[in-house]
Amino acid sequence: MNRIRILMLASAIIVQCITATAQDIVTEYLGEKHAMMRVHKSKSLLLIPIEEKEDNAHLDVIADNKLVHSLNARLAIDKVDYYVPVDISAYGDNVLLDITFQNDRHKTGSIKSFVCWKESRLSDDFDTSNRERFRPAYHHTPAYGWMNDPNGMFYKDGVWHLYYQHNPYGSQWENMSWGHSVSTDLINWHHQPEAIIPDALGAIFSGCCVVDYNNTAGFGSGAVVAFYTSAKSSQKQCMAYSTDDGKTFTKYSNNPILTADIPDFRDPHVFWHNKTNKWIMLVSAGQEMRIYSSSNLKEWKYESSFGQGYGNHDGVWECPDLMQLPVKSTSEQKWLLICNINPGGPFGGSSTQYFIGQFDGHKFTCESEPKVTKWMDYGKDHYATVSFDNAPNDRHVAMAWMSNWQYANQMPTKQYRSANSLPRDLGLFTDGKEVYVSVLPSPEMSAARGKKIKNLADCCEVVMDIDAKPADIITITLQNKKGEKVLMTYDIAGNTFSTDRTKSGDISFSNEFPAVTTAPTHGVIRQLRIFIDRSSIEVFDADGKMSMTNIMFPNEPYNTLNVKSNKKSKIKQTIYYINNEK
Numbered sequence: 001m002n003r004i005r006i007l008m009l010a011s012a013i014i015v016q017c018i019t020a021t022a023q024d025i026v027t028e029y030l031g032e033k034h035a036m037m038r039v040h041k042s043k044s045l046l047l048i049p050i051e052e053k054e055d056n057a058h059l060d061v062i063a064d065n066k067l068v069h070s071l072n073a074r075l076a077i078d079k080v081d082y083y084v085p086v087d088i089s090a091y092g093d094n095v096l097l098d099i100t101f102q103n104d105r106h107k108t109g110s111i112k113s114f115v116c117w118k119e120s121r122l123s124d125d126f127d128t129s130n131r132e133r134f135r136p137a138y139h140h141t142p143a144y145g146w147m148n149d150p151n152g153m154f155y156k157d158g159v160w161h162l163y164y165q166h167n168p169y170g171s172q173w174e175n176m177s178w179g180h181s182v183s184t185d186l187i188n189w190h191h192q193p194e195a196i197i198p199d200a201l202g203a204i205f206s207g208c209c210v211v212d213y214n215n216t217a218g219f220g221s222g223a224v225v226a227f228y229t230s231a232k233s234s235q236k237q238c239m240a241y242s243t244d245d246g247k248t249f250t251k252y253s254n255n256p257i258l259t260a261d262i263p264d265f266r267d268p269h270v271f272w273h274n275k276t277n278k279w280i281m282l283v284s285a286g287q288e289m290r291i292y293s294s295s296n297l298k299e300w301k302y303e304s305s306f307g308q309g310y311g312n313h314d315g316v317w318e319c320p321d322l323m324q325l326p327v328k329s330t331s332e333q334k335w336l337l338i339c340n341i342n343p344g345g346p347f348g349g350s351s352t353q354y355f356i357g358q359f360d361g362h363k364f365t366c367e368s369e370p371k372v373t374k375w376m377d378y379g380k381d382h383y384a385t386v387s388f389d390n391a392p393n394d395r396h397v398a399m400a401w402m403s404n405w406q407y408a409n410q411m412p413t414k415q416y417r418s419a420n421s422l423p424r425d426l427g428l429f430t431d432g433k434e435v436y437v438s439v440l441p442s443p444e445m446s447a448a449r450g451k452k453i454k455n456l457a458d459c460c461e462v463v464m465d466i467d468a469k470p471a472d473i474i475t476i477t478l479q480n481k482k483g484e485k486v487l488m489t490y491d492i493a494g495n496t497f498s499t500d501r502t503k504s505g506d507i508s509f510s511n512e513f514p515a516v517t518t519a520p521t522h523g524v525i526r527q528l529r530i531f532i533d534r535s536s537i538e539v540f541d542a543d544g545k546m547s548m549t550n551i552m553f554p555n556e557p558y559n560t561l562n563v564k565s566n567k568k569s570k571i572k573q574t575i576y577y578i579n580n581e582k
């Protein structure tokens with residue numbers, strides 16, 4: 001075929017597409033802030049163009065005169081950053097979108113000139129293949145759109161379920177819904193359809209799931225029951241149940257199940273308490289955690305509150321969890337109460353604090369002095385940590401959102417925003433008079449080790465055995481060819497470990513991003529495990545006494561590792577390649 005013929009064919013195809021779009025989507029302008037899109041439904045998805053710098057427009061989806069869906073999206077006005085799909089497959093042949101913009105833009109151009117009208121299109125597919133160089137290879141990310149807290153995590157019949165705060169209509173926080181992914185090894189995650197979407201009670205904020213083996217709620221034995229906060233003008237706790245192992249949920253018809261007259265009342269966490277034979281629910285309530293009990297998951301009795309005067313109160317308490325764990329090298333069990341807080345973190349912004357004590361089914365009693373504050377992770381990007389319900393072998397597996405509210409919306413990715421941390425198995429250990437939480441990469445991470453490599457790679461684990469000389473200072477530098485680097489310092493006498501990301505790569509998107517984070521080591525570290533993925537570094541003491549999670553955006557992968565010891569400590573490192581991209 002000669003070149004002209006190819007060009008002619010190509011232009012014929014383009015003309016056809018334009019005609020198809022013009023016929024199938026017709027826009028009517030109803031004022032400078034208001035328009036209607038009539039969609040003649042020839043395909044299942046309406047792809048709408050997004051421009052991140054714009055304000056959210058409100059879109060009501062109307063089918064057969066009924067409001068069938070509502071969403072907010074930053075519709076493109078000047079240029080298209082990316083597309084998001086609106087699923088219209090369930091509605092009749094003609095769908096109407098009633099669109100209201102927040103601001104009158106007539107100073108910069110008439111509504112008719114907004115690019116969203118000519119750039120919207122119908123399609124049966126939405127391309128989710130990765131377009132982002134910073135997308136991690138072995139951490140969970142949403143296929144597209146914004147993500148914050150992990151939600152509703154549970155394990156059942158060999159499958160780990162991870163739900164998450166998701167915006168399916170853009171890569172900034174909005175339209176909170178529960179996205180869903182599943183995995184059989186905690187590393188390879190498979191994206192599932194959206195699990196719980198907003199309704200007349202509000203957006204779907206964070207919460208949990210439990211597996212109701214004894215059918216206490218009457219939804220069936222083994223039903224998965226989800227608890228979440230419906231957020232609108234107030235925050236109230238609601239439930240939904242699934243009889244197909246968490247694929248689809250039916251909202252309980254008597255929602256909400258728990259209300260309060262305070263503005264911050266959210267993130268229910270439910271678990272079964274053996275001794276009292278009751279379900280327990282924790283709900284974060286401003287500066288405290290409220291505790292409720294129930295025998296049927298539907299009616300909840302207030303038991304007590306914990307928090308006033310304890311730990312850090314520089315922000316709102318959010319996303320609680322409570323679990324019983326053995327204390328290492330003892331026969332004791334203690335209770336760990338997780339309390340995420342934003343702001344107030346040790347390096348600014350959001351972070352996970354916790355309390356150790358006793359719980360009798362009614363009341364949590366902290367065993368530390370009120371002024372003691374304990375942090376679970378000493379990086380800047382570890383938030384909304386909660387654990388999986390029903391994990392096997394008495395394991396307590398937690399995951400955190402690997403970001404910080406200070407800059408999460410500005411991170412230099414577009415197709416998706418934010419990743420989750422590696423899964424971590426929690427335990428307890430004693431140091432002096434205090435008991436602390438131990439955090440270890442879940443054993444599944446050792447199974448993910450690939451071949452041994454000589455130099456650093458974009459996705460790898462560095463295992464560093466350290467035979468430390470007293471009072472040594474060990475520095476570990478990860479660097480790329482552009483000179484971007486991450487400096488880690490292990491000060492043995494000072495009992496501290498720190499990570500400096502001030503020169504780590506792209507730090508320009510927020511003044512809050514460049515940081516040095518420092519952790520107490522609780523004794524000498526014998527082995528460090530450093531997990532590097534394309535935009536994160538998680539460091540663990542292999543004994544579990546320190547974890548540090550920080551995100552980084554190097555313009556090229558760090559490819560050299562330089563270890564220096566002032567006093568000639570013996571250090572041996574092994575690097576394993578990790579890549580779980582399918």
Ligand code: FRU
Nearest residue numbers: 149165176205206266318384
């Ligand atoms: C924590 C949080 C929760 C809330 C959710 C909303 O990051 O603020 O308290 O449920 O995010 O997306």
